[in-house]
Amino acid sequence: MAISYRQAFLTILKRDLTIAIRHRDDIVNPLLFFIIVVSLFPLGIGPASNTLMKIAPGVIWVAALLSTLLSLERLFKNDHQDGSLEQMLLSPCPTFILVLAKIFAHWLITGLPLIIIAPLLGVLLNLHQDSYLALMLTLLLGTPILSLLGAIGVALTVGLKKGGVLLSLLVLPLYIPVLIFATSAVDSASMNMPYNGQLAIIAALFFGSLTLAPFAVSSALKVSTN
């Protein structure tokens, strides 16, 4: 019995969300990590509000990168171990759809809470008043890119025993462009300058990775599952 692409997408999405809700620490731990990393900076650098205002966008974004990295492993690891990943790859539905659904679920679980909590951390770091909108917009466009690009790295390392450290080596260089444009957008906003240029580039990165990354993930999964 063939099912439509939309149905397959929704099934996988629902399945992944259900699994995540059953294992609540998968959602909470990266978020806690994000909050802790951000709160380490005022302790390490000193609580002077001017300094904090200057470093706030960068700190929030770097912490977002790291917490995404922490949560990436669960994207394919458990499914690979219990064999359900191979079943999904064997199903007649194109891998592109399945991969896209899993990545979207990952973003809903890890990216969205991060965006919701970010303004609070902005207050803690004394973020400039005009930057909040820019921060939210860059996170909204940027965190899906993190999930999409990260999925390539996870798919490549999922078959390996010690993939964790390797994963950061593979994925972080790919994250750098997003980080650069996002922080520069937030900085421009704090100086009351237009930041639609940087936002447009992040949007371009988003659509580029949305269309291309699932192909890379599919072929990487085929390599990893042999």
Place this chain on the structure above:
Amino acid sequence: MWKWLHPYANPEVSYHFSGKLIPWFNVISALLLITGLFFALAYSPSDYQQGESVRIFYLHVPAAMLSMGIYLGMAIAALSALVWQLKLAEASISALAPIGAVFTAIALFTGAAWGKPMWGTWWIWDARLTSELILLFLYLGVIALQNAFEDKALAGKAASVLALVGVVNLPIIHYSVEWWNTLHQGATISKFEKPSMSTDMLIPFVICFFGFAFMVASLFCYRFKAEILARNSMRPWVKAIANKQGAK
């Protein structure tokens, strides 16, 4: 064309062919580098602004250009490995990656050494420097991923996927000096209209560049041969070579 290329898909033929190329590449690269570096370091005029320290240019720019060129070659090999399932293309990726990483490192170090007298600082987070640093990380990622797999065939496929993904960085490096106006000086060579440097500096540079390029080619042949041997170690022709070497 395909008929002509076809025999080289055989590892044994490629092994012997690249073995035959090595002495040629060595001689050409040695000749070019000796003449090129002699003219570059002794004869070419010093720059009116930068003085003698401009001479590091003859090492820095070829290394930087080759670091990108090698990555491009690696990405093309990756594409053909993924699309046409060529085993030798996978071997050539693992042969190219360390060479590219070393050239990227050379470009970064010579850039730092040039930056100190010119800009007064070893390192600046300028767009081109940063993207070149990312290129180094990408090379290291490909090498690390390749070493992480037990199975050489899987390693080759995984590395090809990563090499292809990383290729988006190349245009960023190339256009970074035009997109962001930072400390790094604009392109002087790759302009098609008219290179913005005098001929007595351009000619030694071109000679140096091709010298380094042939050096890369020869290094590649050495590593490629070793890769072919490692991947085909159970084949009779490899055993025959090993026996012949052992009998000597």
